[in-house]
Structures are given as structure tokens and as C-alpha cells.
Amino acid sequence: MSARLLFPDAPTAADAIVFAGRAARLGDGAVRLQGQRGTLALTAAPLAPQTLLDTTPTVLGMRAVRVDPELECDLAVDAASLAVDDADPLAVVLPGTAVSAPWTGISPPRAGWADVGELPASLLAQRAQWGIAAVAEAVPDAPGEDVVRAVRAEIWGSADDALDGLPLGVAFAAFALGFIGGDEQAAVRTAGPWMRVSLSRGHVLSRSTTRAGLTPVRTTGTARP
Numbered sequence: 001m002s003a004r005l006l007f008p009d010a011p012t013a014a015d016a017i018v019f020a021g022r023a024a025r026l027g028d029g030a031v032r033l034q035g036q037r038g039t040l041a042l043t044a045a046p047l048a049p050q051t052l053l054d055t056t057p058t059v060l061g062m063r064a065v066r067v068d069p070e071l072e073c074d075l076a077v078d079a080a081s082l083a084v085d086d087a088d089p090l091a092v093v094l095p096g097t098a099v100s101a102p103w104t105g106i107s108p109p110r111a112g113w114a115d116v117g118e119l120p121a122s123l124l125a126q127r128a129q130w131g132i133a134a135v136a137e138a139v140p141d142a143p144g145e146d147v148v149r150a151v152r153a154e155i156w157g158s159a160d161d162a163l164d165g166l167p168l169g170v171a172f173a174a175f176a177l178g179f180i181g182g183d184e185q186a187a188v189r190t191a192g193p194w195m196r197v198s199l200s201r202g203h204v205l206s207r208s209t210t211r212a213g214l215t216p217v218r219t220t221g222t223a224r225p
Helices: 010-024 121-138 145-156 168-176
Strands: 004-006 030-036 039-047 058-066 073-078 083-085 088-093 114-120 185-191 194-199 202-207
Touching: 010 030, 010 039, 010 058, 010 083, 010 088, 039 168, 058 168, 114 121, 121 145, 121 168, 121 185, 145 168, 168 194, 168 202
Parallel strands: none
Antiparallel strands: 004 088, 030 039, 030 073, 039 058, 058 202, 083 088, 114 185, 185 194, 194 202
């Protein structure tokens, strides 16, 4: 029998499936499941670098739902493979195997977040739609995967003045994952290199991309006249 996630009611189980369905169409299509103390955190990466030279920012979307208090888990699965059990609407069936997702190796901090401001949810939606149009316009006909990735990295990774310097990809993640639903103010918090935008339907977390470069060549030994 396949492993299952047990939820307190059918709407909560359906909520998890809706998030997974949206995550399946974004990024690498994986969703991370972290269950502890009656809460299941579902995390996806709409944007994440694929190579060392990839300038795409790491942007995660997270939604927390109630789950069986005895559940303890931390694994990544193909989001499209999750489904409500036909025999039990309170259960979600897990696939037989997990997947490997590089972005799961960097976890946002759980504490130490400092409030830095707010953003209107309507502004996030507007900037996301602007970015989607900009990507569509910038991608040439019959592009290769590398070209598409470069365009997306440039547009979604750019610091957006309208969003107080946050990567434009934050707005894209909030919009694509269905976190923008009503007229609300999204709280913005920071912790080290991480920034978090919190809405009633979920959180978007972004991590600045840092790279180590080569240092200048140093002259050693005794200088000759």
C-alpha cells in the first residue's frame, strides 16, 4: 500500500493538491514536504539557478496546512504525482519514489526575521503580469532552453524598484502559486541573505545569489632588479 498523508478534513487535503498542481507547472516541478507537529509545509521553487553561472535567483513558494500530528517527514516528490486517495478524501497518496531537487539543500531560517515593510498584493500582481509579458516579448521564435533560461534569469532576477528592490521573480512566484487573492498588505521581512513576503495564502522567500570569483594573481618571491 502506498504511503499517505492524512489531513483533518477534505478541504485541507484538496488545498494541498491545488498547491502541488500549481507547483507542477513551475520550475523543476518538485514539491518539498516537511511535516512536523501537526503542520505540513509544502515548498516549491518557481525559480532557482540550474548551473554555477546561472544568475536566476532562488525564489521559493511555501504554504503550510494542518496534517496528522504524528506525521514527521522531509522529502521532495514530483508535484504532479500527488493525488487525493479515491477511497479516502482526507488522504493524499504519495508516489513510490522521491526526487532530487538541488534547491532543497538551502533552507530559509526559521527564526531571526526582521520586519522591513509592506507591499500591496495588487502591486505584486501588476508587476508579475508585467514580467510575464516582458519574458514573452524578449524570447525569440524557436528559442533553445539556454536562451529561455537566460531571458528568465535577466527579467525575474532584476531588482524591481516598484517592489523596493526585491527580485521581480518574487511577484511572479506569488502570482503563479495563487497566493494573491484579495486586497491585503504583504509583510516583508529579512534574515541574512533571505527575504520573505508573507500573504494570507502563503509565503514567498528569495535568497540573494552569491558567487565566489578568482582573486587577482599575487606576485610571490623576491623581486628581481
